[in-house]
Amino acid sequence: MRAIFAYLMGLLFGVGLMVAGMTNPAKVLGFLDLAGAWDPSLMGVMVGAIIVTLGIFTLTRQRGVSCLGAPLQWPSATNIDRPLIFGNVLFGVGWGLAGICPGPAIVGVGAGVPQAVIFAAAMLLGMAVHGVLTRKRS
Amino acid sequence: MTIDWLHFSPWTSLLGGALIGLAAGGLMFSLGRIAGISGILAGMFSTTGNERVWRVAFVLGLLTAPVLARLTVGLPVMTFEASPTTLVVAGLLVGLGTRYGFGCTSGHGICGLSRLSARSLAATLLFMAGGFVTVYGMRHVLGGAA
Numbered sequence: 410m411r412a413i414f415a416y417l418m419g420l421l422f423g424v425g426l427m428v429a430g431m432t433n434p435a436k437v438l439g440f441l442d443l444a445g446a447w448d449p450s451l452m453g454v455m456v457g458a459i460i461v462t463l464g465i466f467t468l469t470r471q472r473g474v475s476c477l478g479a480p481l482q483w484p485s486a487t488n489i490d491r492p493l494i495f496g497n498v499l500f501g502v503g504w505g506l507a508g509i510c511p512g513p514a515i516v517g518v519g520a521g522v523p524q525a526v527i528f529a530a531a532m533l534l535g536m537a538v539h540g541v542l543t544r545k546r547s
Numbered sequence: 548m549t550i551d552w553l554h555f556s557p558w559t560s561l562l563g564g565a566l567i568g569l570a571a572g573g574l575m576f577s578l579g580r581i582a583g584i585s586g587i588l589a590g591m592f593s594t595t596g597n598e599r600v601w602r603v604a605f606v607l608g609l610l611t612a613p614v615l616a617r618l619t620v621g622l623p624v625m626t627f628e629a630s631p632t633t634l635v636v637a638g639l640l641v642g643l644g645t646r647y648g649f650g651c652t653s654g655h656g657i658c659g660l661s662r663l664s665a666r667s668l669a670a671t672l673l674f675m676a677g678g679f680v681t682v683y684g685m686r687h688v689l690g691g692a693a
Contacts, residue, residue: 501677
């Protein structure tokens with residue numbers, strides 16, 4: 410049952426990304442290009458997504474348990490530390506270079522776009538490198 | 548600043564955003580989990596059993612969304628401008644950055660802001676700033692060399 414819900418939410422998420430235009434790197438770069446002809450559309454994506462998510466999160470928090478009876482796993486970290494700052498700047502630079510973030514990369518792979526496959530492979534490699542580097546340290 | 552009215556699509560963006568919100572909210576409502584794509588992707592490799600199953604199922608959903616689109620209304624436009632080298636560098640940075648930074652556009656930008664998390668607000672402002680500065684450098688300093 411969990412797998413079916415997870416699959417459907419992934420599917421819906423992917424459809425949302427396509428409808429929103431997030432799967433088109435040219436459109437994402439148009440949003441990130443403040444000094445050029447700026448396309449503010451992605452602000453709309455954020456607003457639409459946050460309104461709905463905030464509503465469902467509030468409702469779910471009031472229920473106290475998920476509809477499948479699972480405990481709600483809210484992130485507990487609140488500190489703004491060096492890895493958070495370093496990591497998100499790095500992510501932003503990568504996002505700006507190609508106009509692709511993780512969700513749209515996977516949708517692009519599903520669409521069979523060769524560039525998305527190259528990007529996604531490099532992204533997974535980057536994640537693996539992080540895993541190796543942090544494992545060594547601890 | 549000039550607005551690109553030709554490409555500005557407020558209604559489909561809001562609708563697409565609402566669908567993304569329905570999925571992100573829906574994952575918390577049904578499984579009690581945060582829909583952070585980078586975390587789910589990385590978790591596919593670092594977890595086992597049931598923890599792996601739901602992550603793989605979610606990613607399969609993302610992968611089959613364009614298949615569904617192709618079979619019905621057709622695929623949306625996906626214009627990739629970056630060269631293969633740029634794609635590799637960008638992919639590595641996004642992979643590394645989202646793990647060090649504990650999230651991406653979905654986990655921090657949508658779920659985190661919807662939880663009113665100051666940590667995710669900081670993360671979102673930082674990756675947005677990184678993106679703005681990078682595109683400025685690429686397009687207006689280097690002149691779109693990539």
